Structures are given as C-alpha cells and as structure tokens.
Amino acid sequence: MNARWAYIQLQSMIVKRMLANTKRSQVIQQDVLRRKINLCADSRFGRDHGLSKVRNLVDFRRQVPISDFNYVRPYVDDLQRGDTQALFAPKTRLLMFAMSSGTTDKPKYIPVTDEFVRDYKRGWKIWGLKAHKDHIDLATKDYVHLAGDWQHDQTSSGAWCGSISGLAAETRPPIVRRPFIVPHQVGKIGEWTSRQYVTLRLSLPSRRVGMIITANPLTLISLAQLADQSKEVLLRDMRDGTITMPGGGENSLAPELKCRIRPVAKKRIGELEQIVERTGQLLPRDFWPELSVVGVWMGGSVGAFVPEVRKLYGDCAFRDHGLSASEGRMTIPMQDESNAGLLDFTSNFYEFIPIAEYGSENPTLLEAHELEEGESYYILLTNSGGLFRYDIHDVVQCVGFEGQTPLLTFLHKGVHFSNMTGEKLTEYQVATAVREAFTDSEQIMETVLIVPVMGSVPRYTLLVELDAEGKAARLAEAIDAKLSILNCEYDDRLKSRRLLPLVPRVVPSGSWKKLRERKLAERGGTQEQYKHTFLTSTEDVFNNLGISI
Incomplete structure (x- = not known):
C-alpha cells in the first residue's frame, strides 16, 4: 500500500x-x-x-x-x-x-x-486520481478494467488497428499496472463471451475488488449475467485449477493467461459456495462485497441501463466514465x-x-x-x-x-432525432421515458427501439422482445405518457391526433443480437463500443431485422 x-x-x-x-x-x-x-x-x-x-x-x-x-x-x-x-x-x-x-x-x-496517447492517458490519470482521492480505500484494493485489443487488425502498411484502451492498458507503468487483476491479454480474446468468462475466472478469486471500469453499462450487465449463468462451471474451474471456455478454445488461450489459471484458495471457494447456497445466485453485489466504485457511462441512451447495473453490483458509488x-x-x-x-x-x-x-x-x-x-x-x-x-x-x-x-x-x-410532425423527439427524451416506465412498473430494464412510421397519420412503433403482448402494450402506454410529460410538442401532436399513440410490436427473441452483429459487420468497431439506440430516424431497421412494417 x-x-x-x-x-x-x-x-x-x-x-x-x-x-x-x-x-x-x-x-x-x-x-x-x-x-x-x-x-x-x-x-x-x-x-x-x-x-x-x-x-x-x-x-x-x-x-x-x-x-x-x-x-x-x-x-x-x-x-x-x-x-x-x-x-x-x-x-x-x-x-x-x-x-x-x-x-x-x-x-x-x-x-x-x-x-494522442499522452492526451488520452493524462485524462484517464486525472479521472483515476480524483476517484482515489474521494475513495481512499481504493489504494489497498484490486481493480478490474475491461479493455479491448489494440492489435485487432492491420493495415496494408502493417499499422495496428483496434481499441486504444488496449494500448493504454498494455503500456501502463508497473506501479499502476499491479492492482489490475485482469491482464491486458484478455482483451485480445476475440469471442466476446469467452473474453468475459476469462475475466470472471481471473477476477473472482479476489474478494477485494474495489473498482470496475468499462465504458458501456451493457457490458457490466452481461458480465454479471454470465457469472450467474456459469456459476457451477466457474466454481468447478476454480476448485480444479482449470478453465472451461464457452464453446471450447481452452488450448488457444495465450501462455500469459494459462499460467494464471491455478486452483483458488479453499476459503474463497467456500465463500462463493455459501453465496450460491444463500441467494441461489452468483452476482457481483455478493462476490465483490468491498466494491467501492463502478466507472461506466451514466449519460445518453445507455444511461437507462444504469439502474439495472446498480441492482447487480450493489451499494457502491458510480462515477461516469466521461x-x-x-x-x-x-x-x-x-x-x-x-x-x-x-x-x-x-x-x-x-x-x-x-x-x-x-x-x-x-x-x-x-x-x-x-x-x-x-x-x-x-x-x-x-x-x-x-x-x-x-x-x-x-x-x-x-x-x-x-x-x-x-x-x-x-x-x-445528434443523428438520433425524429421530427415527423414537429414533435422534435430526441433519443435523450426516449431513453428517459423508457427508463422511467420500466422503473415505475418494477420490471427489469429491457432493450427496446422506437421507430417512426410515416402514414396518413404518422405513428411511432415500439419494438420489444418481451414475451407477452399485454406487457408490451402496457409498456407502450407508459412510455407514451412519459414522453408527453417530457416533450410538450409530442403531447400536443398526440392530443390533436396528428400523431397516433405508440404502437407495440414484439420482435423475435435474439433480434437485438442480430441487429448488433449486422451493424458491427457493416461498420466495424467492437462489442464494447456498440451502443444500442432507443430511437432511430428511419424505417430501415425493419428490413435489417427481416420483418414487415
């Protein structure tokens, strides 16, 4: 220390x-x-x-x-x-x-x-130092940083292409690198679920994780869900000193990571087993009881998922990623x-x-x-x-x-803006309405998308993966009510019937995953960078999902 x-x-x-x-x-x-x-x-x-x-x-x-x-x-x-x-x-x-x-x-x-790197690192240094000043206990704890791969691809001239977070992680000074218990090589694992599993396998042995940092709250949600879904396999791997990669692939693990796969102390295994026995789950709020700070985006559309992250990660401080x-x-x-x-x-x-x-x-x-x-x-x-x-x-x-x-x-x-009848609907308003609607109904936050549809009387369609039509209809009504409070022009268009009320549409399970993979294939980028939008300005999404308007 x-x-x-x-x-x-x-x-x-x-x-x-x-x-x-x-x-x-x-x-x-x-x-x-x-x-x-x-x-x-x-x-x-x-x-x-x-x-x-x-x-x-x-x-x-x-x-x-x-x-x-x-x-x-x-x-x-x-x-x-x-x-x-x-x-x-x-x-x-x-x-x-x-x-x-x-x-x-x-x-x-x-x-x-x-x-560019000096600028990038200076900003992060200031962020981290101020967080440490406000949370002195971090000086004695471990950190989990979910970074990407800066050597994902190469140009024709041999220059590397990827995520700058990976380069920053790899070039940390030793004294700064020491508390980060997930090595930078994890970011080079291409398959997303495998990368998250390895992150869990290497970080769960520590009960003294004080800070976890990643940009996208959806990443934290999927990490917590994977921990719970894979709890039996994780516990067995930690007892046996093994790693069972989702879909195989253990043999392709980098040597720098293989040498870290060791049996975990019996005391820690016992703690984790007691958590599962007591709660029936294995979630960060329980297996990292000393978590002080979650560093993640809190604004924009993804900010709507922060309440769900709080439920999964417990009573700790949230500091915006910036x-x-x-x-x-x-x-x-x-x-x-x-x-x-x-x-x-x-x-x-x-x-x-x-x-x-x-x-x-x-x-x-x-x-x-x-x-x-x-x-x-x-x-x-x-x-x-x-x-x-x-x-x-x-x-x-x-x-x-x-x-x-x-x-x-x-x-x-700025591109996530819709204005069919003068309602000037923004994604910020939609994300706020969606978050409040889920909170009021005490439902777990779901991914949704609102799409403008032109017709003799324009309307917006709410695309959801909810399994019950009735639930989707109630959600649409709640979001409409919230939007009417947040946007007086939207409220006026509804009351004057220049806009029809929000219409729910249940899409097949896996639609958002399909849309994410399509966009990443077309535009490049990484899973971590992908931000699901709550509002689109065109009807193209229907074609992208293979459904009719």
Whole structure:
C-alpha cells in the first residue's frame, strides 16, 4: 500500500494543477490549438489547408471547414498505406489506428500518435486520481478494467488497428499496472463471451475488488449475467485449477493467461459456495462485497441501463466514465453520481454550435468559455490525430462552470432525432421515458427501439422482445405518457391526433443480437463500443431485422 499510496499522492498534483488552470482555460485552449496545428502543418493536409499561415482562431476557421470523417478519409487512406506525411509532420510517430463504427457507413480508422496517447492517458490519470482521492480505500484494493485489443487488425502498411484502451492498458507503468487483476491479454480474446468468462475466472478469486471500469453499462450487465449463468462451471474451474471456455478454445488461450489459471484458495471457494447456497445466485453485489466504485457511462441512451447495473453490483458509488470516443476524451467527471464532466481543455481544442443553429449555413461558433449554463450544443473537436473541426455528432448540455471551464453532460448523438410532425423527439427524451416506465412498473430494464412510421397519420412503433403482448402494450402506454410529460410538442401532436399513440410490436427473441452483429459487420468497431439506440430516424431497421412494417 505504501508505494501505491505514495505514488497517488505524488501524482495528485496533476489534478490540483488542472483545477487551478480552469480559471485560465481560454488561454490554454489557444495554446492547445497551436500545438495541434503544428503537429500537422508540414503535411499534405496542412499545405492543402494553409495551416502554416494560421495565426489565430479567425484564420483557423477561415482555412479549415467544419468536417466529418468522410472529409479527412482520403488523407487517412494514404496514411493507412504508409504515407505518414499525408496528415502529419515528417517526424510524427503513428502508433495505431483506433477503430470505430460511429455513424458512418464504413468503419472509421482514427490515427493515434504519441501525443494522442499522452492526451488520452493524462485524462484517464486525472479521472483515476480524483476517484482515489474521494475513495481512499481504493489504494489497498484490486481493480478490474475491461479493455479491448489494440492489435485487432492491420493495415496494408502493417499499422495496428483496434481499441486504444488496449494500448493504454498494455503500456501502463508497473506501479499502476499491479492492482489490475485482469491482464491486458484478455482483451485480445476475440469471442466476446469467452473474453468475459476469462475475466470472471481471473477476477473472482479476489474478494477485494474495489473498482470496475468499462465504458458501456451493457457490458457490466452481461458480465454479471454470465457469472450467474456459469456459476457451477466457474466454481468447478476454480476448485480444479482449470478453465472451461464457452464453446471450447481452452488450448488457444495465450501462455500469459494459462499460467494464471491455478486452483483458488479453499476459503474463497467456500465463500462463493455459501453465496450460491444463500441467494441461489452468483452476482457481483455478493462476490465483490468491498466494491467501492463502478466507472461506466451514466449519460445518453445507455444511461437507462444504469439502474439495472446498480441492482447487480450493489451499494457502491458510480462515477461516469466521461464523454469519450475513439477520437479522444472530451470530459473528465470529478465526482460520484453525476454524468457531468469537466471539459478536458488541456488535450483537445473545442468549438460549439448551439443546437438550434446546427445545420444552418452560418451557425454561431462558440469557444468553451462562451457557453451558457442550461443550453445544449453540438461539439466540434480538434485533436492530436489529425482531425480538425471534427463534427463528432454529439449533443452536450452545459450544466455549470469551474472557473472558465464548462461542465458538460452528454445527451445523445445528434443523428438520433425524429421530427415527423414537429414533435422534435430526441433519443435523450426516449431513453428517459423508457427508463422511467420500466422503473415505475418494477420490471427489469429491457432493450427496446422506437421507430417512426410515416402514414396518413404518422405513428411511432415500439419494438420489444418481451414475451407477452399485454406487457408490451402496457409498456407502450407508459412510455407514451412519459414522453408527453417530457416533450410538450409530442403531447400536443398526440392530443390533436396528428400523431397516433405508440404502437407495440414484439420482435423475435435474439433480434437485438442480430441487429448488433449486422451493424458491427457493416461498420466495424467492437462489442464494447456498440451502443444500442432507443430511437432511430428511419424505417430501415425493419428490413435489417427481416420483418414487415
């Protein structure tokens, strides 16, 4: 403990410095912008956009348009073929490409440079240090981090493609790596259920897990469900010092993992058996009784699943993972039980467009210090991976300030919005209505999808996998009632019969798994990155699921 605690105390100066610098974040943002420009000025992209001539923000906005990934894709394609100077200065080192599906029809390959990784790690370090400051007991406990594989694929030039979380995990300093009891090699297991089983097999021997970290709450739900479903096999494997991979595959386990598969202490086996005997289940809330912190996304559509995670993981603090994507980390939550995060003003340069002006020819463009509390914005990102004024399609709300620096909550992806009759329905509203409807009915949260259907009188269809039509009908009525409270325009359209009430439609069991696999196959990305949306703006989902409208 002494060495780890001493390290935490020493590094905590980083947090203090960042909080102090919130008072001058406007100046720091200008310095960040200059660094990003210098990183790419002597490249083909830089010459095409006159980056060497940029002296201030006015120049920058004149020279570089607001863009999406398709705009920069030709440069990235050349980068994948080995032409580093397509996007970066000659001495820039490209480490990998972070793969992401996002909202495009083709996978995105986000360039990851040395500076990108430094930015990424600094944000996580601040997140972790602040969590340790608020939960001192973590200094003596174990951690479980569910990271991905940064070597999932390779480009034609040999560059690795995958998840940056895997690279960060693999390159942790030894003193930081020691408490993480699930080694980074687990992230390289391709089959999702097998990866989760190995995670359980290696972490269940410890009753002193104090923190578990992953982005998506659905990952935590499936991990807990697998633990319970596989409890007899897990207990046998721990007694015998073996591992029984779902569907076989034990022989393909990496040597670094095989050497960790050992019999577990009889005392711990006894504890786990008593849990099963007492409760009939094997769930994290019981087998990790000292869990202090769950680090996971709490906002947006997936935030609707957080109540179910709480039931499975017990009475512990939840700290938002932060607004982050393959393109970079954008916020750093600084306290428990809030999905608000401090803008990571030292890592990227940001611009914001008021939500009402998004898509207009000349929208108002704001710097971070110019935001207004209570207002919502689209965020533009300039990072260390060659993305400039990049529209990540995220809608955020400013909920306060620390000095000059805004505190932001993630609301929803901007593309998940529907407006057939002027109701302006957002995914955030739908996710909130769905969560409240399930909570009020004391049902376990289920995955659902609301789809607009045009007709002589438009309507929305609620797609559910519930096994009883009556239950689906009651759920549709409850969601409609919640939406009418959350959205006065929706309520007005229902009352004026310009919209029909929400119509339930039970889809076959396994439909969401089918949809997830289809999207991942089409767009790339990983299971962890996949976020099931609660609202779509088109009827395409019916064709994707093979059902009629």
